[in-house]
Amino acid sequence: MFDFHNKEQAVLRKGILPIVFGIIIAFAGTRLVACAGPVWANQDEQRFLDAYRDYVDDNATDDQLDRADNLYIETVQVLRENYVFEVDTNKFVDDSIAALPKLELKDKSPENVVGEVLDQSLHDLDPHSAYMSEDMFKRLQESTEGSFAGVGIVIAQDEDKQIRIVSPIDDTPAARAGLQPNDRIATIDGHDMKGQPIAEAVRLMRGRVGEPVTLGILRKDKNFEVIIRRAKIEVPSVTAAVIDHDIPYIRVSRFDANTLEQTQDYLQQLKSSVSNPRGIIVDLRRNPGGLLDSAADIADQFLSKGLIVATEGRGERKMRTYEADRSSYFDGTPMVILLDRGSASGAELMAAALRENGRGIIIGERSFGKGSMQRILPLSGGGGVKITTGYYTTPENHIVQGNGVVPDIEVQLKDAEEFDREIDLAHALPPRRRDPRKTITSVAADQCAADIEIDRLGKGGFKAEDQAPNPQTEEIEPKDGDHTSDAEGAENGEAPHDQVLECAVGYFNDGMLAQYRNQVEPLLRAGL
Template identity: 90%
Template sequence: MRKGILPIVLGIIIAFAGTRLVACAGPVWPNQDEQRFLDAYRDYVDKNATDDQLDRADNLFVETVQVLRETYVFDVDTAKFVDDAIAALPKLEETTDRSPDNIVGEALDQSLHDLDPHSAYMSEDMFKRLQESTEGSFAGVGIVIAQDEDKQIRIVSPIDDTPAARAGLQPNDRIARIDDHDMKGQPIAEAVRLMRGRVGEPVKLGILRKEKSFDVTIKRAKIEVPSVTASVIDNDIPYVRVSRFDANTLEQTQDYLQELKEKVRNPRGIIVDLRRNPGGLLDSAADMADQFLTKGLIVATEGRGERKMRTYEADRSSYFDGIPMVILLDRGSASGAELMAAALRENGRGVIIGERSFGKGSMQRIMPLSGGGGVKITTGYYTTPENHIVQGNGVVPDIEVQLKDAEEFDREIDLAHALPPRRRDPRKTITTVQADNCAANIDIERLGNGGFHPEDQAPNPQTDEIEPQDGDKTADNAQADKGEPPHDEVLECAVGYFNNGMLAQYRSQVEPLLRAGL
């Protein structure tokens, strides 16, 4: 491991993360402002709440305000924060769970979201699930699910060699019930929650398959979900897709890179695909970039008052050193994916093709609270090797490839209470092309067992361990029904960059700039 990196078991993934887990301070006495909230929230809790429950909830609030005061990326007006938390209480009158912990947690969550979109309170259950997701494994049945237009939970595919696959579940099966809970109209988050459990515990699924309906009981098992897949394109282009950065990403990547190195003796180029990658563990993203860099700064963090807090330097031997590289980004590439792409380009290693990325360049820390649960607090900005900041700006591709009929898409800067941008990279896109103008037929040989491939799935379907962002059915899901991979025009355009495709004419413009560090 790189010197100074926290043990990977301490990292916690978030939706777009690059996150660290640290310990909170113990119980502290409330100040005058904090006491105002402690007096106010008691009017909204269950009248039968015990003194111990109230004391634990009091400490939860005071600890959180202390963390904000000491670590938030900007100075926080704690008196206003308390006022906002008090103002949130009347909105909780219809809440069914009126325990002190839940009332305080809900008020905290709303007030934290008013600071920025990524700061949040997490209940004990949410905190545990977040920890599980960083490990790249979970206890469940092993299926990829989506929600169709009829608000039914649909199986996109069972993951190979899992209890769901062995039980004979098939793509396009509908899950009507989970342990006798009717799932019609229920969100995917509820299906995720109900299918989780302890290893060896059974879960009963009510399945609809065409005109048939039947029940199947499946024992939960530890499910390993790959974050990396790899292929060989047109016999001589290694292709690595990274769908997120978790605790297993580096090991999976190194295994694939070694296999690709042995399989492709004279590579024409290499493609690293970071599209739809929402981020994850910062250490993992930095280690991934380090696989292709022999030296140079990868990323740094900048805290309150633009104080530099931490740096990640390349110190590994480089795979495919000297081989031309393309990095694929799109509007769904965020956080660690953006930082990895910027590090490779700014160190002169690769050309970015695709779309401007999401623009999430803030750092969160996950801090456990002494009474259970935790808080996710924004503590800084990430800076690229050339001291640019991704937050609110995104990473601009060297060559932009536009998809036909692309829908409008909110980026980080469009989110409510988004942190302000700083120090934008002045680079400009060299050219913009339409994807269907440069697409071409390519031959893809997949490595591995040929099972679950994240690149074949739309961003929306979810495995049953991950909280969904959007469960609606998409056109790509319809292709998944037939077992056919979606037509990937952007990838086809990128392959053309290495040979005689439409984008090849720009090699002479882009690569000298890379070598010059521009």
């Protein structure tokens, strides 16, 4: 994920908090790299500089034009030097010029016009490259530090230029409200969002704590509006429990700067609580990713040696590797890793690392398939660009991008609807080498579900909101998030069952999936 220079490669990852930003709304981890030095326009870039002046305010100053010029030139030079594929800058400039007549902007200052064109042109390269204004750049930093004021959702832009909810962040106003993956945000406080960049959606949803924001939602064949009060989104990224008295369970909902410390705290508690564990469950469902260093560090808690993940740049050039070097928790205890279609980026890489190092079996659904890495590059005039610089590779040199991670045991949810994955996004990067392994078996969730006892660590009981969602459940009080709704059990006072988790527990005892344990565990130990 991070393109380290030679000097930086000599610095050990262990024990150092990388100065990096990961962007939640794009499922990806990134690295901050400063641009420096003067910039000069070449012949191609000058064509755009001449063209865009016809679309800015007549009273634009020379200083404003100079700042906007530098913004465009810097960005093109960054692409030329760092993008994962060689960029045809002549075509990039042509596309930028072609975008100018289509702009619908109230603010026609030079920097805003150029920024809007860059954002569209970068999105046309791939769905995760983007331009960020200075305000957006600051919000990016806030989101990776685990604290910001908003509603708490992960969003992306689909091929129809609609804002799509990928997943909510656990225990936020959005999550408690009950919005689902694949919901589209049609309006925000009355602003039509179709065709608007993700940065604008984020700007409109952020605000002061306690202030309401109204979202117009499209879900399947119905439209509705919901009102959400913004809150300071400062939530744990890890929860934990003990299942049936002897199965440690830990859920990681995202990877930020605080996730490793929270994970280590809970693992210590689980180790003290369960003296003779039958198995351990690591739940990465609807985890959209975040900081790769965080994901690698958490995988490292369960691995004493072996490759965790590597990065591959232009021309399949290897750039950096992450090796396991920590003592492993619950060493020798059978492990199940839970994935679903909302598991992306770092979550997919962590799951692949644990399986390919022989540590655990994956149960659930094929994951999202977001395996490209981004870098955040600040620009000299403020703001920055996020560009894709490479692919992630698993320990066995497979590529997650576009392929996803295939579960060993697939659990099918009843009436599961279609769900866009990475490869379905407009301009998605093409896959490279995929993992050739196949799913061992596929079972219906309701066939292997069973009653389980859950004792949550920390305050309160293990609530339905903390469990992974049933993506096709219709929520009664939809807002901006993605948790299992309380609606299913509301009439009789019962919490909804997490059937996938119940199936996974059955793998360790006499459940339906237990018949595969003797088949799978020897393969894991043999590294197959």
